[in-house]
Amino acid sequence: MVNPMQDAPILQDRLPLHPWADPVTRRLPGIQPVQGRDWLRVDEAYAAQMALRDRLIAAQPQVVHALLPEARPAADELYVTVLDWLRGEPGFSVTDHSVTRPDGETVALDATEPLLTLGRLVQQDLCLMEAQGDEYSLTGAILCFPASWTLAQKIGRPMTGIHGPVKIYDAQLAARVHRLLSAIRPEQPLWRMNFFTYDDFMLHHPRVEGDWRRQPTGQSYVRCERQTLLRLPQTRAVLFAIHTIVVDARQISAEDYAALRAALH
Secondary structure, three states: OOOOOOOOOOOOOOOOOOHHHOHHHHOOOOOEEOOOOOOOOOOOOHHHHHHHHHHHHHHOHHHHEEEOHHHHHHHHHHHHHHHHHHHOOOOOEEOOOEEEOOOOOEEEOOOOOHHHHHOOOOOOEEEEEEEEOOEEEEEEEEOOOOEOOOHHHHOOOEHHHHOOOOOOOOHHHHHHHHHHHHHOEOOEOEEEEEEEEEOOOOOOEOOOOOOOOOOOOOOOEEEEEEEEEEEOOOOOOEEEEEEEEEEEHHHOOHHHHHHHHHHOO
8 A cells, every 4th residue: 555654744833722621522522513614624734734635645545535325425415515615715716627725736626526526625534424224324535634543444334333442432422422413403513622642743644443553652742633513404414524633742731731641541
């Protein structure tokens, strides 16, 4: 497998919030309502993150992209939805055939590859969840920046299968998550935020199930994911969008960092 690695950190200047410090965002699932158009974001790391996304999509599309046949209507609806969002976002120029990004790169629009195209336009990884029986399953995704998981192992699996290795994802939490996903309304997207520490700065950080992540020792970087949930009104699929934020641990005070480490244990 081709692995176009980063050769330097791609960092945000700061964390937008410290989710471990607030009981509302620290507890699972820690869901909050999105305000206005804030279900997608562009931040100061956009240009560098998008350059890496371009390289990953070009070099290994079979690793970062998957779309089950039954998810194609949802992917098509998401394609239109994200382009509509971009038309109202400063820094983007959207025509019928291309989008010029805030970093000056122009991306050709290809409706036949909706997720691959969107993966070159927004910082967020985009995962489609659809109701299948008593659970929601992952039916499609563009996933350039996995935090210790792989798309090939998770595609087509229900939420309980996806989170099988996560000890705290028990039957009670699974039931809460299913109720939450079922209750999402198109007019009110939701968000939550998680947090990790890593010894390295790699954004593309895949790991196969069963290959346990080595516990960080230097803990030089704090990695957070701002995750948003949006109901697509026509297909009723749920978009799970992941905005990855990595900062140097030295950006956080010693007191806050100690609280972060305590929250992880």
